[in-house]
Amino acid sequence: MDEFASETKVEWREWGPDAFDAAAETGRPVLLALTVPWSAECREMDRRTFGEPRIAANINDGFVPVRVDADRNPRVRERYTMGGFPSTVFLTPDGEVITGATFLGPDGFRGILDSVRESWDAQGAAAGSVPRQLQDEAPPAGDLRPRIEEHMVEQLLGAFDDEFGGWGSDVKFPLPRTVEFALVRARDQATRTLEAIRTHLLDTYDGGFFRYATERNWGNPRREKLLDENAALVRAFAHGYRYTGTEAYRDAAQRTVDYLTTTQWTGEAFAASQAGDDEYYRLEAADREDRTPPHVDETVFADRNGLAVDALLWVTAYTDDERARQYAQRARDAVCDTLVDGGEVAHYDGPASDTGLLLDQARLLQGLTTSWQVLGEPGPARAVADWTIEHRQQDSGAFRDGPDSGAGLCGRSLHPLDATVELADALVDLAALTGEERYHRTALDAVESFAGAAERMGVEVAGYAAVAARLQHPQRLTVGTEAGTDLHRAALRMADHETTVVPDPDGDGTARLLDGDAVVAEGATPAELEGALTGAE
The missing domain is CATH 3.40.30.10 (Glutaredoxin)
Known part of the structure; x- marks a missing residue:
């Protein structure tokens, strides 16, 4: 209770x-x-x-x-x-x-x-x-086609608010995955939305992002601060900095890292949320000093911490932020030590916790694959992926959100699109990192299990189109050194954020960009790699 x-x-x-x-x-x-x-x-x-x-x-x-x-x-x-x-x-x-x-x-x-x-x-x-x-046993399946990505770009163009930024004409949600999709396909929309989010949803005193704005002009924000939403925005701003070099985006990401590693840090990992208190947040900075801050729920959830690990490590990759790296490692290790058992992930540490929920498995796997790319530390990535595939994938290729038992309607099948997208995205990375095609095939089956509904999808699920594009044109940047070398760090900063960076300590010291199996650029030094990647674009 x-x-x-x-x-x-x-x-x-x-x-x-x-x-x-x-x-x-x-x-x-x-x-x-x-x-x-x-x-x-x-x-x-x-x-x-x-x-x-x-x-x-x-x-x-x-x-x-x-x-x-x-x-x-x-x-x-x-x-x-x-x-x-x-x-x-x-x-x-x-x-x-x-x-x-x-x-x-x-x-x-x-x-x-x-x-x-x-x-x-x-x-x-x-x-x-x-x-x-x-009521339905499986989502509408279909084949992946280039049209999926084209349709989502059309949706961006049709839903974008040219006056205030963001998508939609009423309530404004930050939609960080949509921002990431737009960064490489409609960059002006992405940067204008990042500016609106930074201006209206970032708490410039206590830190952290508010949930969303109730007005079209990003006014009257809902003041709650949830770990998963803040982590997703940290990653979006980090990617925004990678593409534009805009210091304001780097600052927004790092200030939010400061908030997560102080207010939302439990001592071992990241807390779930901080309550909204409109009266408190309307106070001037000096007046807040005399007030008790809103309640923090210190429950450590696997899914939200997986997102935080992922986000902080991309900040590390782009900025060499040592604080972000240390806290990401600490949270990753705490979650893996306390919530992972043979690849099965518990939602939180408690006797009533569900285990093996798709969102926990997917988001923790994403944090682990990013840890592999940035730090060369995979943790139990394979075990988490293999358990998920064995226990949650159905014959149709779709994934269930949890076990097929439970009180009420919990035993009925539910195939969540968002969790499927996040799992497939992580599996694409895992396929590149391990060289095992089966992970790519599993991701393809999962994404195709929703492809019949692709023409009905709106901008809020742009992540689906992004992972569909990655599956059709997988790119990986292999680095023939251990993680942390100058060449590896340069590769992380130069790679498209939808490209998997694969450190290889047994390699020959050369970085190579592969489109499928074809080498399209290579370099043995950061300068050579930059020149090769620039020429390949």
């Missing part, structure tokens, strides 16, 4: 089969409360709604109340969220959805309680339904 449950008057149960058995035995619906520790709305609903004695009594008497920390339980989150937090979802004893909503004040909550009771009394279990994304 999360630490805020005691602030309410509801007699919460833990998620699991016991709660659904109790619902079946008593003939009552399940009331599922999905909360996160970083949401001010969750705390407000705890106080105003779940803390109201009469509402709590109605819940306790007429429902089986279950409370879930959505960050700690991704499978429950992905199957039941109503699009934001808090999410209140009413379920049948079989886990099917009757109805749900996000934030509800006391009056709105009383209304939905009455509505659910009426539906339940009239229809019983027939009032529930299975969400659409859980």
Whole structure:
């Protein structure tokens, strides 16, 4: 149970089969409360709604109340969220959805309680339904074609906001993977978006990036700071610096590294999130000194730390930032020591933690392949990849998000696109680093399992088009030295960020850019390599 449950008057149960058995035995619906520790709305609903004695009594008497920390339980989150937090979802004893909503004040909550009771009394279990994304066994498959990348470039052009930067005409999300895709295909869009993010979402005093802006002009930001979102932006700004040399991008990345290694550092790895507090963040810098900063959730999640390791090591690669390197290594080692068992990754260190979730496997693998490229230290990369392929890939080539068992609808198949993209991206790197074609083939099968839907994809999943392009035209820059030499460091800074850099301590001292199996550029010194790569472009 999360630490805020005691602030309410509801007699919460833990998620699991016991709660659904109790619902079946008593003939009552399940009331599922999905909360996160970083949401001010969750705390407000705890106080105003779940803390109201009469509402709590109605819940306790007429429902089986279950409370879930959505960050700690991704499978429950992905199957039941109503699009934001808090999410209140009413379920049948079989886990099917009757109805749900996000934030509800006391009056709105009383209304939905009455509505659910009426539906339940009239229809019983027939009032529930299975969400659409859980009804199909596999995503729409197809073949990879150049058209996938072309379509995404068209989407960028159509959705870009020429006045304010970013994509879309309403709420503005930073979309770091979309920025990375645009850096090599629509650079003006990428740099204008990086400028908007840096100007409006970067906390210039405490550090770190806010989540998103609620207005088209990037105004009125949501103030939460999540590790995964900050790590992804550190990487995007680092890549932006690599392409443009803009010092402001380097500064934004390094200032965020400072935030992650102080405020969000637990002593061993990176903390999950820092809560949003609009009143606190509107204060002038001097006034913040006398206030308690917003709550930090110190849970160490494998997926978010994998992203942080990846991001900090790209900062290291482009800037020689020693602090970023040291903290990336420490976090990588802590996660691998405590959360990895024979290639199976635990979501966090706790008895209730899920293990083998696709997003944990994928993001940690990405951190490990980047560690291999930048430091020459692979860690358990092969073991993590092999376990994931053996236990999560289905006959169709698609990957499940977790095991095929669990309470409610957790046993139903869910094939997450974002996690598949991140896994495939890491597998492309692993294929180049190991020389094992099977990893490339697995990545290809996974990406093709969604190719039938490629023409319907928008800019928010530009990462899919990026990995599709990498699979069709794999490039690797082999460096015939150990990691850390002048030639290797130069290769990291000169390579396109979609090219895998492969240090080879047994090599002949020459760096070679390969497009497939064809050598298109080579050099034995940084200057020779720069000249060769410039001529190859």
